[in-house]
Amino acid sequence: MCLAVPGRIETIEGVDPLLKMGKVNFGGIRKNVSLSYVPEAVIGDYVMVHVGVAISVVDEEEANRVFHYLKEMDELQELGDTLQ
Amino acid sequence: MKFIDEYRDGEAARKLTDAIHRITTGNWTLMEVCGGQTHAIVKFGIDELLPDGVELVHGPGCPVCVTPLELIDKAIAIAARPEVIFCSFGDMLRVPGSEKDLFMVKAAGGDVRIVYSPLDAVRIARENPDREVVFFAVGFETTAPANAMAVWQAKQLGITNFSILVSHVLVPPAIEAILSSPQNRVQAFLAAGHVCTIMGYTEYEPLAKKYKVPIVVTGFEPVDILQGVYMCVKQLEEGRCEVENQYARSVRKEGNVPARTRIEEVFRIVPRKWRGVGEIAESGLGLTDEYAEYDAEQKFNVAEYTAEEPEECIAGLVLQGIKKPAECPAFATKCTPEHPFGATMVSNEGACAAYYRYRRDSIGEGRSASAGGKSYE
Numbered sequence: 001m002c003l004a005v006p007g008r009i010e011t012i013e014g015v016d017p018l019l020k021m022g023k024v025n026f027g028g029i030r031k032n033v034s035l036s037y038v039p040e041a042v043i044g045d046y047v048m049v050h051v052g053v054a055i056s057v058v059d060e061e062e063a064n065r066v067f068h069y070l071k072e073m074d075e076l077q078e079l080g081d082t083l084q
Numbered sequence: 085m086k087f088i089d090e091y092r093d094g095e096a097a098r099k100l101t102d103a104i105h106r107i108t109t110g111n112w113t114l115m116e117v118c119g120g121q122t123h124a125i126v127k128f129g130i131d132e133l134l135p136d137g138v139e140l141v142h143g144p145g146c147p148v149c150v151t152p153l154e155l156i157d158k159a160i161a162i163a164a165r166p167e168v169i170f171c172s173f174g175d176m177l178r179v180p181g182s183e184k185d186l187f188m189v190k191a192a193g194g195d196v197r198i199v200y201s202p203l204d205a206v207r208i209a210r211e212n213p214d215r216e217v218v219f220f221a222v223g224f225e226t227t228a229p230a231n232a233m234a235v236w237q238a239k240q241l242g243i244t245n246f247s248i249l250v251s252h253v254l255v256p257p258a259i260e261a262i263l264s265s266p267q268n269r270v271q272a273f274l275a276a277g278h279v280c281t282i283m284g285y286t287e288y289e290p291l292a293k294k295y296k297v298p299i300v301v302t303g304f305e306p307v308d309i310l311q312g313v314y315m316c317v318k319q320l321e322e323g324r325c326e327v328e329n330q331y332a333r334s335v336r337k338e339g340n341v342p343a344r345t346r347i348e349e350v351f352r353i354v355p356r357k358w359r360g361v362g363e364i365a366e367s368g369l370g371l372t373d374e375y376a377e378y379d380a381e382q383k384f385n386v387a388e389y390t391a392e393e394p395e396e397c398i399a400g401l402v403l404q405g406i407k408k409p410a411e412c413p414a415f416a417t418k419c420t421p422e423h424p425f426g427a428t429m430v431s432n433e434g435a436c437a438a439y440y441r442y443r444r445d446s447i448g449e450g451r452s453a454s455a456g457g458k459s460y461e
Protein backbone atom coordinates (compact mmCIF):
# COMPACT_ATOMS: atom_id res chain seq x y z
CA MET A 1 0.00 0.00 0.00
CA CYS A 2 2.76 2.45 0.90
CA LEU A 3 4.67 1.52 -2.23
CA ALA A 4 6.25 4.51 -3.96
CA VAL A 5 8.22 4.10 -7.16
CA PRO A 6 11.01 6.35 -8.48
CA GLY A 7 10.56 7.79 -11.95
CA ARG A 8 12.03 10.59 -14.07
CA ILE A 9 10.01 13.73 -14.89
CA GLU A 10 9.80 14.23 -18.67
CA THR A 11 7.27 17.04 -19.00
CA ILE A 12 5.61 19.52 -16.67
CA GLU A 13 2.17 20.93 -17.48
CA GLY A 14 -0.07 23.50 -15.85
CA VAL A 15 0.87 26.92 -14.58
CA ASP A 16 -1.25 26.74 -11.43
CA PRO A 17 1.17 25.20 -8.90
CA LEU A 18 -1.77 23.54 -7.13
CA LEU A 19 -2.84 21.63 -10.20
CA LYS A 20 0.66 20.97 -11.55
CA MET A 21 0.91 17.68 -13.46
CA GLY A 22 3.71 15.99 -15.36
CA LYS A 23 4.63 12.89 -17.34
CA VAL A 24 6.88 10.59 -15.37
CA ASN A 25 8.84 7.74 -16.92
CA PHE A 26 9.14 4.55 -14.86
CA GLY A 27 11.68 2.44 -16.76
CA GLY A 28 9.80 2.93 -20.05
CA ILE A 29 6.24 3.17 -18.70
CA ARG A 30 4.90 6.74 -18.69
CA LYS A 31 2.22 8.00 -16.34
CA ASN A 32 0.53 11.30 -15.61
CA VAL A 33 1.47 12.31 -12.12
CA SER A 34 0.43 15.17 -9.85
CA LEU A 35 3.44 17.35 -9.02
CA SER A 36 1.59 19.70 -6.63
CA TYR A 37 3.51 18.52 -3.59
CA VAL A 38 6.95 18.88 -5.18
CA PRO A 39 6.95 22.53 -6.32
CA GLU A 40 10.75 22.49 -6.52
CA ALA A 41 10.87 19.65 -9.08
CA VAL A 42 12.19 20.31 -12.58
CA ILE A 43 12.34 18.21 -15.75
CA GLY A 44 14.97 15.48 -15.37
CA ASP A 45 14.47 15.12 -11.61
CA TYR A 46 13.59 11.74 -10.18
CA VAL A 47 10.49 11.74 -7.98
CA MET A 48 9.00 9.09 -5.69
CA VAL A 49 5.43 8.50 -6.86
CA HIS A 50 2.66 7.00 -4.74
CA VAL A 51 -0.88 6.45 -6.15
CA GLY A 52 -0.44 9.04 -8.87
CA VAL A 53 1.09 11.72 -6.66
CA ALA A 54 4.78 12.66 -6.42
CA ILE A 55 5.72 12.79 -2.73
CA SER A 56 9.43 13.67 -2.87
CA VAL A 57 12.31 14.56 -5.16
CA VAL A 58 15.05 11.92 -4.92
CA ASP A 59 18.28 13.42 -3.56
CA GLU A 60 21.03 11.93 -5.74
CA GLU A 61 23.83 12.73 -3.32
CA GLU A 62 22.05 11.01 -0.44
CA ALA A 63 21.22 8.11 -2.75
CA ASN A 64 24.91 7.37 -3.25
CA ARG A 65 25.86 7.68 0.39
CA VAL A 66 25.30 4.03 1.30
CA PHE A 67 27.66 2.92 -1.47
CA HIS A 68 30.37 5.40 -0.42
CA TYR A 69 29.98 4.10 3.06
CA LEU A 70 30.36 0.48 1.96
CA LYS A 71 33.50 1.42 0.04
CA GLU A 72 34.96 3.09 3.11
CA MET A 73 34.13 0.03 5.14
CA ASP A 74 36.00 -2.11 2.59
CA GLU A 75 39.05 0.12 2.74
CA LEU A 76 39.11 0.03 6.53
CA GLN A 77 38.80 -3.74 6.44
CA GLU A 78 41.70 -4.04 3.99
CA LEU A 79 43.78 -1.72 6.13
CA GLY A 80 42.97 -3.86 9.15
CA ASP A 81 43.95 -7.01 7.25
CA THR A 82 47.32 -5.56 6.16
CA LEU A 83 48.11 -4.38 9.68
CA GLN A 84 47.49 -7.78 11.17
CA MET B 85 15.45 0.98 -12.97
CA LYS B 86 17.55 3.73 -11.46
CA PHE B 87 17.23 4.03 -7.66
CA ILE B 88 15.92 0.46 -7.49
CA ASP B 89 18.40 -1.90 -9.13
CA GLU B 90 21.47 -0.69 -7.26
CA TYR B 91 19.66 -1.28 -3.97
CA ARG B 92 19.17 -4.92 -4.91
CA ASP B 93 22.87 -5.48 -5.56
CA GLY B 94 23.98 -8.79 -4.08
CA GLU B 95 27.51 -7.61 -3.34
CA ALA B 96 26.34 -4.58 -1.35
CA ALA B 97 23.83 -6.75 0.50
CA ARG B 98 26.55 -9.26 1.37
CA LYS B 99 28.84 -6.56 2.75
CA LEU B 100 26.09 -5.20 4.94
CA THR B 101 25.17 -8.70 6.10
CA ASP B 102 28.81 -9.33 7.06
CA ALA B 103 28.91 -6.02 8.90
CA ILE B 104 25.77 -6.93 10.88
CA HIS B 105 27.33 -10.29 11.83
CA ARG B 106 30.52 -8.53 12.93
CA ILE B 107 28.85 -6.11 15.32
CA THR B 108 26.18 -8.37 16.83
CA THR B 109 26.96 -9.72 20.30
CA GLY B 110 23.58 -9.51 22.05
CA ASN B 111 20.08 -10.82 21.31
CA TRP B 112 17.89 -8.21 19.68
CA THR B 113 14.30 -8.06 18.45
CA LEU B 114 13.57 -5.50 15.75
CA MET B 115 10.23 -4.66 14.21
CA GLU B 116 9.73 -3.43 10.68
CA VAL B 117 6.63 -1.30 10.78
CA CYS B 118 5.65 -1.29 7.13
CA GLY B 119 4.00 -4.14 5.22
CA GLY B 120 6.01 -3.21 2.13
CA GLN B 121 9.14 -3.94 4.12
CA THR B 122 7.68 -7.21 5.45
CA HIS B 123 7.02 -8.26 1.87
CA ALA B 124 10.61 -7.46 0.80
CA ILE B 125 12.11 -9.16 3.86
CA VAL B 126 10.28 -12.42 3.28
CA LYS B 127 10.65 -12.29 -0.51
CA PHE B 128 14.40 -11.72 -0.49
CA GLY B 129 14.95 -13.89 2.59
CA ILE B 130 16.61 -11.02 4.44
CA ASP B 131 15.69 -12.39 7.88
CA GLU B 132 17.52 -15.61 7.00
CA LEU B 133 20.76 -13.72 6.32
CA LEU B 134 20.85 -12.23 9.80
CA PRO B 135 22.77 -13.59 12.78
CA ASP B 136 20.85 -15.76 15.25
CA GLY B 137 20.87 -12.91 17.73
CA VAL B 138 18.84 -10.61 15.48
CA GLU B 139 15.15 -11.36 15.04
CA LEU B 140 12.79 -9.39 12.82
CA VAL B 141 9.13 -9.30 13.81
CA HIS B 142 6.50 -7.93 11.50
CA GLY B 143 4.53 -4.86 12.42
CA PRO B 144 1.06 -3.46 11.81
CA GLY B 145 2.03 -1.49 8.72
CA CYS B 146 -0.45 -2.77 6.19
CA PRO B 147 -3.46 -0.45 5.95
CA VAL B 148 -5.48 -3.13 4.17
CA CYS B 149 -4.88 -5.48 7.09
CA VAL B 150 -5.87 -3.06 9.83
CA THR B 151 -9.04 -1.70 8.22
CA PRO B 152 -11.75 -2.78 10.68
CA LEU B 153 -14.41 -5.27 9.70
CA GLU B 154 -17.27 -2.80 10.07
CA LEU B 155 -15.63 -0.46 7.60
CA ILE B 156 -15.58 -3.24 5.01
CA ASP B 157 -19.27 -3.81 5.80
CA LYS B 158 -19.92 -0.09 5.29
CA ALA B 159 -18.07 -0.18 1.96
CA ILE B 160 -20.15 -3.16 0.88
CA ALA B 161 -23.43 -1.45 1.85
CA ILE B 162 -22.51 1.69 -0.08
CA ALA B 163 -21.14 -0.17 -3.12
CA ALA B 164 -24.37 -2.18 -3.44
CA ARG B 165 -26.48 0.98 -3.98
CA PRO B 166 -27.60 1.39 -7.59
CA GLU B 167 -26.67 5.06 -7.87
CA VAL B 168 -23.10 4.50 -6.62
CA ILE B 169 -19.85 3.98 -8.51
CA PHE B 170 -17.55 2.59 -5.82
CA CYS B 171 -13.83 3.15 -6.50
CA SER B 172 -11.05 1.44 -4.58
CA PHE B 173 -7.48 0.23 -4.72
CA GLY B 174 -7.54 -3.36 -5.95
CA ASP B 175 -6.35 -5.05 -2.77
CA MET B 176 -9.40 -3.93 -0.77
CA LEU B 177 -11.80 -5.92 -2.93
CA ARG B 178 -10.99 -9.34 -1.47
CA VAL B 179 -10.87 -8.28 2.17
CA PRO B 180 -13.60 -10.29 3.89
CA GLY B 181 -16.37 -8.33 5.60
CA SER B 182 -18.79 -9.98 8.03
CA GLU B 183 -20.58 -11.80 5.25
CA LYS B 184 -19.08 -10.94 1.88
CA ASP B 185 -16.41 -8.94 0.14
CA LEU B 186 -16.49 -6.19 -2.48
CA PHE B 187 -15.81 -8.66 -5.29
CA MET B 188 -19.10 -10.38 -4.50
CA VAL B 189 -20.88 -7.03 -4.70
CA LYS B 190 -19.30 -6.49 -8.11
CA ALA B 191 -20.28 -9.99 -9.25
CA ALA B 192 -23.86 -9.27 -8.16
CA GLY B 193 -23.96 -6.22 -10.44
CA GLY B 194 -22.57 -3.46 -8.21
CA ASP B 195 -20.52 -0.83 -10.03
CA VAL B 196 -17.21 -1.42 -8.24
CA ARG B 197 -14.10 -0.11 -10.02
CA ILE B 198 -10.42 -0.54 -9.30
CA VAL B 199 -8.51 2.72 -9.67
CA TYR B 200 -4.80 3.51 -9.48
CA SER B 201 -5.24 6.88 -7.79
CA PRO B 202 -7.96 8.73 -5.85
CA LEU B 203 -7.58 11.46 -8.48
CA ASP B 204 -8.98 8.97 -11.02
CA ALA B 205 -12.10 8.72 -8.86
CA VAL B 206 -12.52 12.52 -9.00
CA ARG B 207 -12.30 12.33 -12.79
CA ILE B 208 -14.94 9.58 -12.84
CA ALA B 209 -17.20 11.81 -10.72
CA ARG B 210 -16.76 14.64 -13.20
CA GLU B 211 -17.62 12.37 -16.11
CA ASN B 212 -20.69 10.90 -14.38
CA PRO B 213 -22.59 13.85 -12.87
CA ASP B 214 -25.77 11.77 -12.44
CA ARG B 215 -24.03 9.11 -10.30
CA GLU B 216 -22.56 9.18 -6.79
CA VAL B 217 -18.84 8.35 -6.84
CA VAL B 218 -17.30 7.06 -3.61
CA PHE B 219 -13.61 6.40 -3.07
CA PHE B 220 -12.46 3.96 -0.36
CA ALA B 221 -9.78 6.10 1.31
CA VAL B 222 -7.62 3.69 3.26
CA GLY B 223 -3.96 4.09 4.05
CA PHE B 224 -1.26 5.45 6.27
CA GLU B 225 0.27 8.92 6.18
CA THR B 226 1.80 8.03 2.78
CA THR B 227 -1.60 7.93 1.09
CA ALA B 228 -3.17 10.82 3.01
CA PRO B 229 -1.78 13.57 0.69
CA ALA B 230 -3.34 11.92 -2.39
CA ASN B 231 -6.70 11.47 -0.65
CA ALA B 232 -6.56 15.02 0.72
CA MET B 233 -5.83 16.30 -2.77
CA ALA B 234 -8.79 14.39 -4.23
CA VAL B 235 -11.24 15.96 -1.76
CA TRP B 236 -9.64 19.36 -2.10
CA GLN B 237 -9.84 19.22 -5.90
CA ALA B 238 -13.49 18.13 -5.75
CA LYS B 239 -14.27 21.16 -3.58
CA GLN B 240 -12.31 23.55 -5.81
CA LEU B 241 -14.08 22.23 -8.90
CA GLY B 242 -17.52 22.34 -7.22
CA ILE B 243 -18.02 18.58 -7.64
CA THR B 244 -20.80 17.46 -5.29
CA ASN B 245 -21.28 13.83 -6.39
CA PHE B 246 -17.98 12.73 -4.90
CA SER B 247 -17.25 11.48 -1.39
CA ILE B 248 -14.71 9.29 0.41
CA LEU B 249 -15.12 6.48 2.91
CA VAL B 250 -12.22 7.23 5.24
CA SER B 251 -10.21 4.63 7.15
CA HIS B 252 -6.94 6.45 7.55
CA VAL B 253 -4.49 5.28 10.19
CA LEU B 254 -1.36 6.86 11.68
CA VAL B 255 1.89 5.09 12.48
CA PRO B 256 3.29 6.76 15.65
CA PRO B 257 0.24 5.94 17.85
CA ALA B 258 0.47 2.29 16.71
CA ILE B 259 4.16 2.17 17.65
CA GLU B 260 3.29 3.65 21.03
CA ALA B 261 0.51 1.07 21.53
CA ILE B 262 2.98 -1.74 20.82
CA LEU B 263 5.65 -0.30 23.11
CA SER B 264 3.30 0.28 26.01
CA SER B 265 1.87 -3.26 25.89
CA PRO B 266 3.09 -5.53 28.73
CA GLN B 267 3.63 -8.26 26.11
CA ASN B 268 5.99 -6.10 24.08
CA ARG B 269 9.39 -7.54 23.17
CA VAL B 270 10.38 -5.12 20.39
CA GLN B 271 13.65 -3.32 21.16
CA ALA B 272 14.10 -1.25 17.99
CA PHE B 273 12.05 -0.14 15.01
CA LEU B 274 12.63 0.22 11.31
CA ALA B 275 10.25 3.13 10.67
CA ALA B 276 8.43 3.27 7.33
CA GLY B 277 10.31 5.36 4.78
CA HIS B 278 7.38 6.64 2.79
CA VAL B 279 5.29 7.54 5.84
CA CYS B 280 8.25 9.66 6.97
CA THR B 281 8.66 11.11 3.46
CA ILE B 282 5.35 12.85 4.19
CA MET B 283 5.50 13.46 7.94
CA GLY B 284 9.23 13.73 8.61
CA TYR B 285 10.56 12.07 11.73
CA THR B 286 10.43 14.54 14.61
CA GLU B 287 7.30 12.76 15.95
CA TYR B 288 9.45 9.70 16.64
CA GLU B 289 11.98 11.48 18.82
CA PRO B 290 9.83 11.59 21.99
CA LEU B 291 8.96 7.88 21.46
CA ALA B 292 12.62 6.88 21.15
CA LYS B 293 13.39 8.78 24.34
CA LYS B 294 10.41 7.67 26.42
CA TYR B 295 10.68 3.96 25.60
CA LYS B 296 14.46 3.92 25.07
CA VAL B 297 14.27 2.36 21.61
CA PRO B 298 16.34 3.12 18.52
CA ILE B 299 14.12 4.10 15.57
CA VAL B 300 15.69 4.09 12.10
CA VAL B 301 13.73 5.51 9.17
CA THR B 302 14.29 2.87 6.49
CA GLY B 303 13.63 2.34 2.77
CA PHE B 304 12.16 -0.67 1.01
CA GLU B 305 14.87 -2.32 -1.03
CA PRO B 306 17.09 -5.11 0.36
CA VAL B 307 20.15 -2.85 0.75
CA ASP B 308 18.02 -0.25 2.53
CA ILE B 309 16.56 -2.79 4.92
CA LEU B 310 19.94 -4.35 5.69
CA GLN B 311 21.43 -0.93 6.34
CA GLY B 312 18.45 -0.07 8.56
CA VAL B 313 19.01 -3.29 10.52
CA TYR B 314 22.73 -2.49 10.78
CA MET B 315 21.99 0.99 12.15
CA CYS B 316 19.49 -0.40 14.70
CA VAL B 317 21.85 -3.15 15.89
CA LYS B 318 24.74 -0.70 16.15
CA GLN B 319 22.66 1.57 18.39
CA LEU B 320 21.51 -1.37 20.53
CA GLU B 321 25.05 -2.67 20.93
CA GLU B 322 26.29 0.81 21.87
CA GLY B 323 23.37 1.44 24.24
CA ARG B 324 22.03 4.38 22.23
CA CYS B 325 18.37 5.10 21.42
CA GLU B 326 18.14 7.73 18.74
CA VAL B 327 16.11 8.47 15.66
CA GLU B 328 18.28 8.02 12.56
CA ASN B 329 17.48 8.33 8.87
CA GLN B 330 18.68 5.59 6.52
CA TYR B 331 16.34 6.75 3.72
CA ALA B 332 17.67 10.27 3.27
CA ARG B 333 17.30 10.13 -0.50
CA SER B 334 13.55 10.55 0.03
CA VAL B 335 13.03 11.60 3.66
CA ARG B 336 13.70 15.09 5.01
CA LYS B 337 13.47 15.80 8.72
CA GLU B 338 10.42 18.05 8.33
CA GLY B 339 8.76 15.75 5.76
CA ASN B 340 6.91 17.17 2.76
CA VAL B 341 5.57 20.52 3.93
CA PRO B 342 3.08 21.24 1.09
CA ALA B 343 1.61 17.74 1.56
CA ARG B 344 1.37 18.13 5.33
CA THR B 345 -0.32 21.49 4.93
CA ARG B 346 -2.99 20.01 2.68
CA ILE B 347 -3.53 17.03 5.04
CA GLU B 348 -4.03 19.41 7.96
CA GLU B 349 -6.56 21.42 5.99
CA VAL B 350 -8.70 18.44 4.96
CA PHE B 351 -8.26 15.98 7.84
CA ARG B 352 -8.28 16.02 11.62
CA ILE B 353 -6.98 13.46 14.08
CA VAL B 354 -9.63 11.03 15.38
CA PRO B 355 -9.69 7.80 17.41
CA ARG B 356 -9.62 4.82 15.06
CA LYS B 357 -10.32 1.11 15.42
CA TRP B 358 -7.61 -1.22 14.04
CA ARG B 359 -8.62 -4.67 12.88
CA GLY B 360 -7.39 -7.26 15.35
CA VAL B 361 -6.07 -4.63 17.74
CA GLY B 362 -9.05 -2.51 18.80
CA GLU B 363 -9.46 1.21 19.16
CA ILE B 364 -6.33 3.34 19.53
CA ALA B 365 -6.75 6.96 20.64
CA GLU B 366 -5.72 9.66 18.16
CA SER B 367 -4.61 7.04 15.68
CA GLY B 368 -6.56 7.96 12.58
CA LEU B 369 -7.64 10.74 10.28
CA GLY B 370 -11.20 11.86 9.57
CA LEU B 371 -12.52 14.76 7.50
CA THR B 372 -12.72 18.19 9.11
CA ASP B 373 -16.10 19.92 9.46
CA GLU B 374 -15.29 22.06 6.48
CA TYR B 375 -15.12 18.93 4.32
CA ALA B 376 -17.96 17.02 6.04
CA GLU B 377 -20.06 17.03 2.86
CA TYR B 378 -17.45 14.69 1.33
CA ASP B 379 -17.80 12.11 4.08
CA ALA B 380 -19.43 8.99 2.61
CA GLU B 381 -20.38 7.67 6.09
CA GLN B 382 -22.60 10.71 6.62
CA LYS B 383 -23.87 10.86 3.05
CA PHE B 384 -25.02 7.23 3.04
CA ASN B 385 -25.91 6.96 6.69
CA VAL B 386 -23.68 4.04 7.64
CA ALA B 387 -21.81 5.63 10.56
CA GLU B 388 -23.46 3.38 13.16
CA TYR B 389 -22.40 -0.04 11.76
CA THR B 390 -20.51 -2.37 14.09
CA ALA B 391 -19.17 -5.91 13.61
CA GLU B 392 -17.40 -8.64 15.61
CA GLU B 393 -14.19 -10.15 14.29
CA PRO B 394 -13.81 -13.94 13.83
CA GLU B 395 -12.23 -15.58 16.89
CA GLU B 396 -10.07 -18.14 15.16
CA CYS B 397 -7.89 -15.58 13.42
CA ILE B 398 -4.89 -14.36 15.41
CA ALA B 399 -4.10 -11.56 12.94
CA GLY B 400 -4.22 -9.04 15.80
CA LEU B 401 -1.32 -10.77 17.53
CA VAL B 402 0.55 -11.11 14.23
CA LEU B 403 0.10 -7.39 13.61
CA GLN B 404 1.60 -6.55 16.97
CA GLY B 405 4.61 -8.80 16.49
CA ILE B 406 3.55 -11.13 19.31
CA LYS B 407 3.01 -14.17 17.05
CA LYS B 408 4.28 -15.24 13.64
CA PRO B 409 1.81 -16.39 10.95
CA ALA B 410 3.00 -20.01 11.18
CA GLU B 411 1.87 -20.11 14.81
CA CYS B 412 -1.74 -19.73 13.69
CA PRO B 413 -3.50 -23.11 13.51
CA ALA B 414 -5.52 -21.98 10.49
CA PHE B 415 -2.45 -20.88 8.49
CA ALA B 416 -2.31 -22.57 5.07
CA THR B 417 -4.91 -25.06 6.17
CA LYS B 418 -8.26 -23.40 6.63
CA CYS B 419 -6.91 -19.94 5.82
CA THR B 420 -5.33 -19.33 2.39
CA PRO B 421 -5.19 -16.34 0.02
CA GLU B 422 -8.13 -17.90 -1.88
CA HIS B 423 -10.16 -18.19 1.34
CA PRO B 424 -8.70 -15.66 3.75
CA PHE B 425 -10.01 -15.45 7.33
CA GLY B 426 -8.12 -12.32 8.21
CA ALA B 427 -6.90 -9.34 6.24
CA THR B 428 -3.25 -10.28 6.85
CA MET B 429 -3.86 -13.17 4.45
CA VAL B 430 -5.53 -10.97 1.82
CA SER B 431 -3.10 -8.21 1.16
CA ASN B 432 0.20 -8.90 -0.55
CA GLU B 433 1.78 -6.92 2.24
CA GLY B 434 0.10 -8.85 5.01
CA ALA B 435 2.49 -11.02 6.98
CA CYS B 436 0.33 -14.16 6.57
CA ALA B 437 0.16 -13.75 2.78
CA ALA B 438 3.91 -13.10 2.52
CA TYR B 439 4.65 -16.29 4.48
CA TYR B 440 2.13 -18.22 2.45
CA ARG B 441 3.68 -17.07 -0.80
CA TYR B 442 7.36 -17.44 0.02
CA ARG B 443 7.68 -19.75 3.01
CA ARG B 444 4.85 -22.25 2.88
CA ASP B 445 7.11 -25.14 1.85
CA SER B 446 9.63 -24.52 4.57
CA ILE B 447 6.95 -24.32 7.27
CA GLY B 448 6.67 -28.06 7.61
CA GLU B 449 7.50 -30.03 10.71
CA GLY B 450 7.56 -27.95 13.84
CA ARG B 451 6.02 -25.13 11.81
CA SER B 452 9.18 -23.10 12.24
CA ALA B 453 9.46 -20.09 10.00
CA SER B 454 13.14 -20.20 9.16
CA ALA B 455 14.53 -22.11 6.22
CA GLY B 456 18.11 -20.93 6.56
CA GLY B 457 20.94 -20.73 4.12
CA LYS B 458 19.03 -18.98 1.37
CA SER B 459 21.32 -16.88 -0.78
CA TYR B 460 20.69 -13.61 -2.41
CA GLU B 461 21.37 -13.67 -6.13
Ligand code: SF4
Nearest residue numbers: 397399412419426436
Ligand atom coordinates in the same frame (compact mmCIF):
# COMPACT_ATOMS: atom_id res chain seq x y z
S1 SF4 C 1 -3.22 -17.35 8.91
FE1 SF4 C 1 -5.30 -16.55 8.46
S2 SF4 C 1 -6.48 -17.01 10.32
FE2 SF4 C 1 -4.31 -17.18 10.88
S3 SF4 C 1 -3.74 -15.11 11.62
FE3 SF4 C 1 -3.24 -15.16 9.43
S4 SF4 C 1 -5.10 -14.32 8.47
FE4 SF4 C 1 -5.71 -14.91 10.54
